[in-house]
Amino acid sequence: MRRTRGLKQIVEEIGGMPEAGHLFLNHARTALTFETPSEYSLYRRVQCHVRFLNGLADIARRAAK
Numbered sequence: 397m398r399r400t401r402g403l404k405q406i407v408e409e410i411g412g413m414p415e416a417g418h419l420f421l422n423h424a425r426t427a428l429t430f431e432t433p434s435e436y437s438l439y440r441r442v443q444c445h446v447r448f449l450n451g452l453a454d455i456a457r458r459a460a461k
Contacts, residue, residue, distance in 0.1 A: 428452075 403421060407413045413421075420427040430448050432441040 403417065407417065414429070416427045416429040430445065432444045436444070
């Protein structure tokens with residue numbers, strides 16, 4: 397989420413907030429949301445998430461060096 401102004405008003409208008417929005421506004425400096433198309437099989441969706449998390453781990457390892 398890059399748009400920070402007006403988020404609380406939007407939440408009131410739509411009647412709720414996604415978890416990532418709540419974390420961004422109240423707890424985390426950065427919130428990542430990764431979604432996969434619901435048309436994919438569950439197996440393929442899980443594999444997408446695994447690859448995403450492995451990629452993040454690689455980035456974190458390189459940054460720590």
